[in-house]
Amino acid sequence: MAKKFEMTKVEKNDVPTKIKKGVLGVFLNAVLLIFSATCIFPLVWMFYSSLKEKRVFNADIIGLPKNPTIINYKNILTNSDYHLGASMKNSLVVTACSVFLIVLFGFIVGYILARVRFKLNRVLYVMFLMGMLIPIHSLLVPIYLVFKNTGLSDKWFTLIIPYVAFGLPTAIFLVEGFVKGVPTALEEAAAIDGSSFSRTLFQIIMPICRPIMTTVAIINVFTCWNEFSFALVLLKNQKLHTVPLAMTQFTGQFGSDYPKIMAAMLLTMSPIVVLYFTCSKQIIKGMVAGAVKG
Amino acid sequence: MLQAIKPKKRVVFAYLAIPTILFIFAVFVPLITALVNSFYEWKSGPNKTFNGLTNYITLMHDSTFWLSFRHNLFLVAVCIIGQIGIAFILVLMINSRLVKLKGIHRTFGFFPSTIAAVSIGFIWKMVYDYNRGILNWFLGVIGREDLQQVWLSNEKLVMLLVAIPLVWQWIGYYMVIILSAISSIDTEIFEVAELDGANAVQRAIYIVLPLIKNTLLVCVTLCIAGNMKAFDNIYVMTSGGPGKASMVMAMYGYNVSFAENNLGYGSTISVGIFVMSLLVIGGSQWIIGLLTKDKEA
Numbered sequence: 001m002a003k004k005f006e007m008t009k010v011e012k013n014d015v016p017t018k019i020k021k022g023v024l025g026v027f028l029n030a031v032l033l034i035f036s037a038t039c040i041f042p043l044v045w046m047f048y049s050s051l052k053e054k055r056v057f058n059a060d061i062i063g064l065p066k067n068p069t070i071i072n073y074k075n076i077l078t079n080s081d082y083h084l085g086a087s088m089k090n091s092l093v094v095t096a097c098s099v100f101l102i103v104l105f106g107f108i109v110g111y112i113l114a115r116v117r118f119k120l121n122r123v124l125y126v127m128f129l130m131g132m133l134i135p136i137h138s139l140l141v142p143i144y145l146v147f148k149n150t151g152l153s154d155k156w157f158t159l160i161i162p163y164v165a166f167g168l169p170t171a172i173f174l175v176e177g178f179v180k181g182v183p184t185a186l187e188e189a190a191a192i193d194g195s196s197f198s199r200t201l202f203q204i205i206m207p208i209c210r211p212i213m214t215t216v217a218i219i220n221v222f223t224c225w226n227e228f229s230f231a232l233v234l235l236k237n238q239k240l241h242t243v244p245l246a247m248t249q250f251t252g253q254f255g256s257d258y259p260k261i262m263a264a265m266l267l268t269m270s271p272i273v274v275l276y277f278t279c280s281k282q283i284i285k286g287m288v289a290g291a292v293k294g
Numbered sequence: 295m296l297q298a299i300k301p302k303k304r305v306v307f308a309y310l311a312i313p314t315i316l317f318i319f320a321v322f323v324p325l326i327t328a329l330v331n332s333f334y335e336w337k338s339g340p341n342k343t344f345n346g347l348t349n350y351i352t353l354m355h356d357s358t359f360w361l362s363f364r365h366n367l368f369l370v371a372v373c374i375i376g377q378i379g380i381a382f383i384l385v386l387m388i389n390s391r392l393v394k395l396k397g398i399h400r401t402f403g404f405f406p407s408t409i410a411a412v413s414i415g416f417i418w419k420m421v422y423d424y425n426r427g428i429l430n431w432f433l434g435v436i437g438r439e440d441l442q443q444v445w446l447s448n449e450k451l452v453m454l455l456v457a458i459p460l461v462w463q464w465i466g467y468y469m470v471i472i473l474s475a476i477s478s479i480d481t482e483i484f485e486v487a488e489l490d491g492a493n494a495v496q497r498a499i500y501i502v503l504p505l506i507k508n509t510l511l512v513c514v515t516l517c518i519a520g521n522m523k524a525f526d527n528i529y530v531m532t533s534g535g536p537g538k539a540s541m542v543m544a545m546y547g548y549n550v551s552f553a554e555n556n557l558g559y560g561s562t563i564s565v566g567i568f569v570m571s572l573l574v575i576g577g578s579q580w581i582i583g584l585l586t587k588d589k590e591a
Contacts (some may be wrong), residue, residue: 024393135571165320197301
């Protein structure tokens with residue numbers, strides 16, 4: 001082994017190899033830089049284009065604005081007919097409530113399924129497991145019917161119900177898997193000391209589960225904020241529209257005014273963009289963990 | 295299980311009640327509703343008439359439904375090759391010692407996957423636009439005005455054109471997943487292989503690929519499930535058009551139920567989507583199971 005190692009060392013110092021490596025390095029870096037650039041380009045393009053007037057944009061779609069203007073933003077923010085501000089508030093409420101409930105219920109159910117022995121344990125386990133396997137998108141039409149018949153559509157909390165239900169299975173299995181890896185000694189000690197089940201659950205187990213709960217929260221913030229199809233069928237009242245719905249309405253109205261649409265898109269995307277770029281490491285880690293384990 | 299943790303049944307059921315009821319209400323009740331309504335002729339009015347298997351027979355012969363299904367399969371194929379294939383190549387590149395700014399590539403590459411499919415659809419609709427689209431602008435710049443066209447009205451290309459945004463959006467996502475799988479491999483393996491004279495391509499095929507096989511299969515599964523439900527960006531970009539050239543199952547179900555107000559047949563289509571998605575996802579799982587067993591034996 002040592003001999004071989006020396007050989008390669010010699011090889012690496014050859015001049016042709018060095019050149020080859022240099023060329024390869026430039027090539028690899030260039031490809032990856034182009035890739036990263038295309039991923040971020042739409043954001044940049046939309047940003048500087050949103051500072052143009054429609055007329056200027058139509059004349060030159062790619063150039064930087066010569067006389068940047070914030071008229072598009074002013075226009076959007078002052079006209080309450082666009083519902084964009086309201087839609088952001090709606091999305092915020094729906095996302096916050098859904099994520100909170102998914103994390104809470106996921107934690108409770110996941111813990112109970114992992115630790116408490118009772119007759120229905122396996123039944124519930126399989127039921128929630130099925131939730132991960134069933135193609136939920138096929139429920140689009142029937143869920144509309146159920147919500148209409150029960151009078152649950154077009155309420156501020158309407159979307160929270162399906163979002164929580166769809167987010168639960170993954171949350172439960174992430175928590176269940178996590179809890180199984182935690183030694184039971186703590187809970188035993190707590191029980192001997194006379195701590196009630198609820199107290200143990202919330203004061204002893206919950207802090208331990210924080211990492212997995214964070215993962216669950218991260219995954220669901222993005223899915224809830226971005227969800228479109230169920231919002232589309234369950235909400236008819238414009239005042240309740242979430243961001244993706246409001247955006248489709250807005251673009252329908254101003255189909256040809258690209259700078260205005262871009263400004264609106266950037267505004268409505270901004271919470272998610274800011275969130276992503278301020279804690280991208282954590283978010284990426286959480287999403288990957290969720291995808292691979294879930 | 296342990297003795298110490300034996301909460302009262304009442305307490306356990308109290309904790310489980312709300313999530314369980316909510317879940318059953320939002321998942322199983324609609325499933326049954328779809329099944330029941332699929333046997334009725336029902337055009338959204340108060341009148342429902344039982345018509346037995348008629349809807350299902352119609353579905354069997356509904357060329358639009360099967361065309362949509364094939365489009366979903368097309369998306370799955372393009373995305374498995376495009377997303378996971380390109381992601382894998384990018385991972386091999388990014389893992390090279392010669393590459394700098396790895397963190398930036400991860401952060402920027404992952405970014406599109408956090409954006410709503412609706413927004414991605416709008417962005418690409420602008421890219422494809424005839425008068426103000428980047429694609430036609432670019433063709434103009436390189437002097438190929440002859441290729442300029444109203445892209446999303448091209449029946450032959452439209453499926454590919456709606457697949458490209460999907461591929462673009464998720465490459466970085468799969469790249470990061472594969473990267474994290476590779477980073478858990480002992481780097482000594484690579485060094486030894488390099489010393490033994492394996493070149494980069496050989497290392498990729500014979501060492502990296504087998505070691506991250508399971509992760510790749512997870513990616514394939516995610517990809518299949520994700521594309522069977524394609525709806526958002528198609529709704530935004532083409533609404534299934536021109537004609538039915540980019541119709542996918544979810545879009546068709548939506549159109550029949552809400553544009554044509556045919557809720558009975560719409561329910562039948564929902565059951566059809568359910569069954570076909572389950573078959574494709576289950577079938578792919580079965581094949582994956584066979585593949586992994588084969589190699590282990």
